[in-house]
Amino acid sequence: MEYIGNIIRPPSESRSMIIQVTVGCSHNMCTFCGTYKGVDFRLKDIDVIKRDIDEASGCGFPFERAFLADGDVLSIPASVLIDIISHIKKRNPGIQKVSLYGNTKSILKKDVSELKELAGAGLTGLYHGIESGNEEVLRRIKKGALPRHMIRAAAKVIDAGITLSQTVLLGIGGAELSSRHAADTGKILGEMSPHFASALTVMVLPGTGLHEDFIKGKFVLPDKFQLINELKILIENMEVRRDCYFTSNHASNYLPIKARLPGEKEKALALIHSVIKSGNEGLLKPEYLRAL
Template sequence: MDGMHYEGMIIRPPSEADSILLQVTIGCSHNKCTFCGTYKGVRFRIKDQDIIDQDIAYAARHFPFLRRVFLTDGDALIVPQPRLVDILQKIRRAMPWIQRVGLYGNAKSILRKTPQELAELRDLGLGIVYLGVETGHPETLRAIRKGVSRERLIEAGQRVREAGLKLSVTVLLGIAGREQSLAHAQATGSLLTAMDPHYVGALTLMVLPNTELGDQVRRGTFSPLTPLELLAELREMLAHTHMSRGLFMSNHASNYLPIKVKMPTDKAKGLAMIDAAINQQVPLRPEWMRAL
């Protein structure tokens, strides 16, 4: 065998850049969001166990210097509990040096796990769950076909935290369009306050041509925001976010202004930096440098 088995497009959070990527599912269990083009035409399924076992053995032989594992694809937490327990046990046996396992989970897959099941996964090495929130604005959640309510999102985030797992959430600047920008920013800030995650990553919407949202932009039914409007939205969102600790970041490659705010101590500094950018005292990342 000359490498790990990967199918399709593999995505991971920026913070998992130095992790072993172990693909346990193909695609995303929801796969209906209007803005996402990642798993178009891919039927969601869990990979064969013998392939996963081969990849764990390969990683153990070839990556003894890496300390983290990230389980892909879009929603590895949906894997039934006995299989997920088995995978984590095998990782631990084959690579006892691994310090943390991470995965994506959506609200539905998180809430399908009991608090006891999440604690069991934590005890076996799961350390962080990445949850794509996008927005806390009920109308926008429906418009982008997220398939979950604001209340359920908050409940899912709290369940992860109560299980003693790190919670990293992503929100999307610009996802509500121009008309709902302010409402989206404020509602997302209040959702983040209720959820109190360890990490928030604010990404900027990149409209992809092969998505429903791309069609809406072409038809003129969705108005993307200008860089300055996106900064105003980021400012409003941060102003309405009250976290007890952790980081609020917009350092993803899609963003015009990379910030990293330690909450709550650096919040005023972060707002001042956004204001400076709005007043054109701080240069923005040029268009050609932005990426998904």
């Protein structure tokens, strides 16, 4: 397999066939992200991609899912994506799910008809990192999209029949915008009502713009209980229109929550409330176990 640089994938794709289709991220500007720093975004050679698919297909593992890496594979032409997905499915009849990352701009650049065509070819899932629903936070972190764009993008994916998984980032508003970030993020998740939503917690990585701001004192990390409070405010404000499986069980989080919303909202909030009320740090994940 030809894997170039850092390969990231969502936790739910741990048993997937990972095929690197692009190198890097088409945006590569988010202040908190160091994954692809210094890497120019490009589509890999189609023959190399197909050779990797053939190699992974022959390894004997009974793959049921495939994930197309790296950041923002959706930005490549639909015809190329369809060719890749068709090759995966031809070589692996057992693969039922094919997913990728897509950012807001790339989703908006594709017509719903193109997204439907991709769904018809076998694209079943799209991971969309929105980080926040607060406009000021999104500007500060240079996300490259505002809430109104994200809402339009989410609607297109869902209209096309593709399962939408969105991720948000607790703490990314800093201590200053903590409550507004949490409330607006809950509201936008409710408005978009993705099939899956997961909260990660920001970690300040050396080499990133966020780290520079942190050193200069321009970005102050919320403390552990402020972060748990963000989780509470977010869920309180998340009024979904369809079933949504919400999780905060990523390794970066202090408190893992799994809840099917809207049904398990009150149960999740009661648990978070009891942890906040206890003030007991022993109930939170120890710092040394946190990771991105």
